[in-house]
Amino acid sequence: MSALVVYDSNYGNTERIAEAIATALSEAGHDARVEGLHGGQRPQIPSDVRLLVCGAPTNAFRASAAMNGYLRGLPPNILAGINIAAFDTRMDLSKAPWFLRIMANLFGFAAEKIARRLARLGGKPLGQPAGFVVTDMEGPLADGEIARAQAWARTLVAANS
Numbered sequence: 001m002s003a004l005v006v007y008d009s010n011y012g013n014t015e016r017i018a019e020a021i022a023t024a025l026s027e028a029g030h031d032a033r034v035e036g037l038h039g040g041q042r043p044q045i046p047s048d049v050r051l052l053v054c055g056a057p058t059n060a061f062r063a064s065a066a067m068n069g070y071l072r073g074l075p076p077n078i079l080a081g082i083n084i085a086a087f088d089t090r091m092d093l094s095k096a097p098w099f100l101r102i103m104a105n106l107f108g109f110a111a112e113k114i115a116r117r118l119a120r121l122g123g124k125p126l127g128q129p130a131g132f133v134v135t136d137m138e139g140p141l142a143d144g145e146i147a148r149a150q151a152w153a154r155t156l157v158a159a160n161s
């Protein structure tokens with residue numbers, strides 16, 4: 001299966017997760033490419049891609065502006081026949097002020113919203129959206145999150161077989 005991992009990243013944490021996911025997909029025998037949105041041009045979805053994985057930092061309870069722009073720019077039904085999966089990075093809010101925790105409960109995180117948009121474009125969801133935790137605004141990732149991302153990628157492969 002040919003896979004494309006599209007990510008946005010302000011401080012490099014989501015990029016690390018994207019690379020880890022692509023590595024796990026490659027190790028499982030798939031042709032996995034990674035493309036960041038910060039380069040200016042929008043990644044195309046090559047015709048051989050059968051799995052599109054999109055990931056972004058959670059910014060104000062949703063995906064970053066660059067990821068939202070990318071998703072908005074995809075034409076209707078472009079993901080018909082393509083498996084999709086979504087992930088985000090997010091803060092560990094367990095020690096955040098109570099009102100932030102309540103707002104996060106109410107308004108959520110980026111991954112679910114990315115997954116919904118990918119599905120509206122015709123994609124077939126593989127597995128559950130996933131969130132990976134940073135310990136502070138600019139990172140680093142919490143211990144074990146790279147391994148968890150690779151394990152999550154393997155669940156996508158399993159769900160596809």
Ligand SMILES: Cc1cc2nc3c(=O)[nH]c(=O)nc-3n(C[C@H](O)[C@H](O)[C@H](O)COP(=O)(O)O)c2cc1C
Nearest residue numbers: 009010011012013014057059060061089090091137
């Ligand atoms: C403007 C801004 C808004 C943010 N809003 C949220 C939020 O609503 N929920 C959350 O969990 N983290 C939030 N964060 C923290 C980001 O999720 C964190 O910076 C990001 O996961 C780091 O990944 P990156 O290095 O790929 O940018 C916010 C960060 C910024 C800069």
